Amino acid sequence: MIAWQPDSPFNQLPPPPGTDVLETRAVLKAAIAANTALAKLDQAVVSIPNPTVLINSIPLLEAQASSEIENIVTTTDELFRHLDDDAGADPATRETLRYRTALKVGFDRTIERGLTAATAIDVCSIIKGREMRIRATPGTRIGNPVTGEVTYSPPEGRDLIEAKLSEWERFVHADDGMDPLVRMAVAHYQFEAIHPFSDGNGRTGRILNVMLLIEAGLLRMPVLYLSRYIIDTKNDYYRLLLAVTSEAAWEAWVLYVLAGIERTSNDTLRKIEAIRALQDDFSTRARAVTKGGADSEFQSVLFEQPYCRINTVVSRCGVSRPTATGWLNALVEAGLLQESKIGRDRLFINREFLRLLVRTEDPAVRS
Numbered sequence: 001m002i003a004w005q006p007d008s009p010f011n012q013l014p015p016p017p018g019t020d021v022l023e024t025r026a027v028l029k030a031a032i033a034a035n036t037a038l039a040k041l042d043q044a045v046v047s048i049p050n051p052t053v054l055i056n057s058i059p060l061l062e063a064q065a066s067s068e069i070e071n072i073v074t075t076t077d078e079l080f081r082h083l084d085d086d087a088g089a090d091p092a093t094r095e096t097l098r099y100r101t102a103l104k105v106g107f108d109r110t111i112e113r114g115l116t117a118a119t120a121i122d123v124c125s126i127i128k129g130r131e132m133r134i135r136a137t138p139g140t141r142i143g144n145p146v147t148g149e150v151t152y153s154p155p156e157g158r159d160l161i162e163a164k165l166s167e168w169e170r171f172v173h174a175d176d177g178m179d180p181l182v183r184m185a186v187a188h189y190q191f192e193a194i195h196p197f198s199d200g201n202g203r204t205g206r207i208l209n210v211m212l213l214i215e216a217g218l219l220r221m222p223v224l225y226l227s228r229y230i231i232d233t234k235n236d237y238y239r240l241l242l243a244v245t246s247e248a249a250w251e252a253w254v255l256y257v258l259a260g261i262e263r264t265s266n267d268t269l270r271k272i273e274a275i276r277a278l279q280d281d282f283s284t285r286a287r288a289v290t291k292g293g294a295d296s297e298f299q300s301v302l303f304e305q306p307y308c309r310i311n312t313v314v315s316r317c318g319v320s321r322p323t324a325t326g327w328l329n330a331l332v333e334a335g336l337l338q339e340s341k342i343g344r345d346r347l348f349i350n351r352e353f354l355r356l357l358v359r360t361e362d363p364a365v366r367s
Helices: 025-047 052-069 076-081 091-113 117-128 158-172 180-194 201-215 227-232 234-247 250-289 296-304 310-317 321-333 351-358
Strands: 150-152 307-309 338-342 345-349
Touching: 025 180, 025 250, 052 076, 052 091, 052 201, 052 227, 052 250, 052 296, 052 351, 076 091, 076 351, 091 117, 091 201, 117 158, 117 201, 150 234, 158 180, 180 201, 180 234, 180 250, 227 234, 227 250, 234 250, 250 296, 250 321, 250 351, 296 310, 307 310, 310 321, 321 338, 321 345
Parallel strands: none
Antiparallel strands: 307 345, 338 345
16 A cells, blocks of 8 residues: 555555455445435436426535535525525625536536546636636645644645546546446545645535436436535545545445435435425415416426526516516415515515425434
């Protein structure tokens, strides 16, 4: 094993091992369960009548959770309130909304040209709101936030880092029969160990995770994100990452990621089922209140994101402003929506939907 010291740049960071090391019996068993859960999630997403509800909302929750890992904290209310216009939003909310944009750009780039180091650069640049380049300045150190002790020093030198990224890219696309979920776990470690940017590496790496699953054909839409799992198990996440560096403890790390994929897939699947049930129930109650409440496009608008504006209903449903206002007011009077104001703008909030989106699954019901 290559010698490693936490306070010395890990310029000798080795490439990932092969399947003979990574795919142990325990890993292959866990991979079966994780792949099964992920396949069920993928099928549920493409079968939902209006998948836009997931494309709009779940990535925003991921943006919030992934930013929280980096101590960039905002509320779900703030994110949805400023989703269409971040003017007036606080800096944390604006940075979190950029993460959501980076998710979409990462998805588009992956579909267009595959997952590459260039995709990572594009994603990180959007997250940070400026052009990000490969680190050239030495002295990057990662430390314990409580004690300040240096725990890891990534490779240094732009040429070396670019070479490591090329190596990472070759591993991502290697035709070696490795299970894609195992590959994702290993690629995530490798990217974080390279630490190619001066900032934004963690968030960029978490976006690349789902892009690898998209490219592998395991997901058709980007709806599986591990940030909430990482928050719930943050100590394990950092401990196991470091153990790969210090002890080459690959099995424990890969098992941790596979468990996260299985758990998150099952949680998201339950959330999708709950959204479908709520949509049906909400539609029934809306029809009893107003004729407009039965309009299928209107129902779609109310469930694409929890906050709705009058102008959105007008443009999407092809109705006059008085008609759209009447529909929304009727649902407010019936208690199905809640009205709020930002300046002169009226927002109509689907609180039941919002509560469902942000609800954390009870660990007791997790598979």
